[in-house]
Amino acid sequence: MALTISEDVVNTLGSARVQTPALAVDRLDVPRIARGVDNTSSQSDLDRSMWQKVSPNPSLARFAGKELDWVGALIRYEALTTRSTFPLPAVLRGMIDVLERISYASELPEGWFERGSVGLTERAREAAIDFVSLLAIEGLLAKGASLDVIPTPIGGIQFEWAGEHGEIEVEIDAHGRFHTLVERPDGSLHESPRSTPMSATSALPQIRRILG
Amino acid sequence: MVEILDEDWLYRRLHPACIKQNGTVSSVAFKTNNFPDGQASVDLAKLTTPIESVNRYGKGQRKLGQLQADGPRALGLDVVHDPLEDNHAHSLIRGVNSPALCKKLARLVDVLPDIESKG
Numbered sequence: 001m002a003l004t005i006s007e008d009v010v011n012t013l014g015s016a017r018v019q020t021p022a023l024a025v026d027r028l029d030v031p032r033i034a035r036g037v038d039n040t041s042s043q044s045d046l047d048r049s050m051w052q053k054v055s056p057n058p059s060l061a062r063f064a065g066k067e068l069d070w071v072g073a074l075i076r077y078e079a080l081t082t083r084s085t086f087p088l089p090a091v092l093r094g095m096i097d098v099l100e101r102i103s104y105a106s107e108l109p110e111g112w113f114e115r116g117s118v119g120l121t122e123r124a125r126e127a128a129i130d131f132v133s134l135l136a137i138e139g140l141l142a143k144g145a146s147l148d149v150i151p152t153p154i155g156g157i158q159f160e161w162a163g164e165h166g167e168i169e170v171e172i173d174a175h176g177r178f179h180t181l182v183e184r185p186d187g188s189l190h191e192s193p194r195s196t197p198m199s200a201t202s203a204l205p206q207i208r209r210i211l212g
Numbered sequence: 213m214v215e216i217l218d219e220d221w222l223y224r225r226l227h228p229a230c231i232k233q234n235g236t237v238s239s240v241a242f243k244t245n246n247f248p249d250g251q252a253s254v255d256l257a258k259l260t261t262p263i264e265s266v267n268r269y270g271k272g273q274r275k276l277g278q279l280q281a282d283g284p285r286a287l288g289l290d291v292v293h294d295p296l297e298d299n300h301a302h303s304l305i306r307g308v309n310s311p312a313l314c315k316k317l318a319r320l321v322d323v324l325p326d327i328e329s330k331g
Contacts, residue, residue, distance in 0.1 A: 112227065113227045114225065150229055154243055169311065181315060
């Protein structure tokens with residue numbers, strides 16, 4: 001679902017002009033994104049400070065203001081930062097970029113890749129959006145490492161990082177389950193057992209090891 | 213049935229979403245419909261042309277990747293001719309049953325520049 005911000009929403013939430021990309025966001029609860037911004041902090045401190053104040057509560061977001069929380073947060077943050085010279089923090093830019101790619105994947109039709117391929121399932125999409133929130137909070141979207149987000153022909157989506165310590169693929173399958181494949185610098189490949197999916201949080205240490 | 217030699221080239225149609233930002237092919241390109249009991253469809257290059265192959269089935273914006281048959285075979289996979297009624301060049305890479313194999317296969321693929329389907 002592509003979001004556009006109506007004038008009413010902008011008037012309600014702030015007067016700043018915001019360029020918000022098309023997002024498929026309806027599960028992120030970030031209403032306090034702009035609070036506590038310390039203009040004396042460095043950019044990385046600012047990122048950290050901001051994300052520590054984000055409520056990573058997707059189940060709450062399901063029933064809350066949904067995308068308006070997110071859009072409103074963007075607007076309030078922009079309203080604050082446009083008074084200074086701060087650009088959007090790297091983590092926020094990274095998050096928007098990844099969410100756009102999930103949005104693109106969720107719009108792929110049946111047979112998008114070849115005969116029999118299916119589009120992103122709702123369970124995979126929800127798991128992917130929660131995962132993005134987790135990555136942002138953990139500071140893994142602001143690392144500047146190469147990240148590709150690629151839909152799979154079997155209804156899932158895959159996050160791929162290449163870093164100085166190897167490569168990692170985190171696949172979210174059509175059922176929203178997580179699988180990893182790690183390539184170490186010596187070229188050896190290590191995959192999580194397909195029959196015993198892992199949790200999103202258990203993939204984080206592996207991502208950190210790759211990114212250094 | 214046509215014998216596929218190790219030095220024969222194979223074409224794999226690619227959706228642009230399967231091509232990474234650095235221009236290489238993601239393992240996703242081989243996570244096929246029945247994964248992990250997968251077999252990947254390819255075209256035997258000597259029985260078709262890049263333009264014909266990329267435009268087969270009429271889907272737009274497809275790219276074309278190529279790899280040599282000895283690559284999958286060195287990974288322990290079978291490469292066999294499997295002609296279809298509407299595609300005599302159709303062939304299969306059989307035994308693509310793990311993410312690691314998908315990644316190794318993807319590494320073998322070069323994306324052909326300036327080849328894109330019309331649709």
